[in-house]
Amino acid sequence: MLKELAIIALTTGACAALPSGGYQDPEGPPSIRHGQSLVMTHCSSCHAIGLAEQSPHRGAPPFRTLSDRYPVRDLEEALAEGIVTAHPDMPEFTFSAEDTADIIAYLESLPFGEGGPQR
Numbered sequence: 001m002l003k004e005l006a007i008i009a010l011t012t013g014a015c016a017a018l019p020s021g022g023y024q025d026p027e028g029p030p031s032i033r034h035g036q037s038l039v040m041t042h043c044s045s046c047h048a049i050g051l052a053e054q055s056p057h058r059g060a061p062p063f064r065t066l067s068d069r070y071p072v073r074d075l076e077e078a079l080a081e082g083i084v085t086a087h088p089d090m091p092e093f094t095f096s097a098e099d100t101a102d103i104i105a106y107l108e109s110l111p112f113g114e115g116g117p118q119r
């Protein structure tokens, strides 16, 4: 009896403690999944958006390395107001506040820096 109780406690405890790693949606917006599909559509022709691939455009930083340079949340303003970089290769984008939040959520879901498979 005691043993069964311990097992129940263990399994429920383990579920609650599971980190939401990878590409799962948290409840409600912002939607990581939607952010992923946005960057897939708009950014992946140049940027590596995933965990290990190289950027198709040599000069474009893989998204998983962005937080080496600044907190990805800092991009929120840039994305909402039209991100422009010094690089003429990159087109200007303007996203709605909602899409921006989704993109940030996706970027934050990437295992940056330590823990990332490769940079």
Ligand code: HEC
Residues within 6 Å of the ligand: 039, 042, 043, 044, 045, 046, 047, 057, 059, 060, 061, 066, 069, 075, 083, 085, 086, 087, 089, 090, 091, 093
């Ligand atoms: C046509 C190619 C291309 C596309 C499409 C593109 N980028 Fe870029 N991006 C670049 C290049 C090239 C750089 C490097 C610019 C530099 O170093 O000056 C860059 C740099 C960046 C940076 C780093 C800026 C910095 O100063 O650190 C961010 C953030 C970024 N892109 C976000 C995005 C997002 C978000 C999208 C999709 C909405 C996107 N890019 C789409 C080519 C692209």
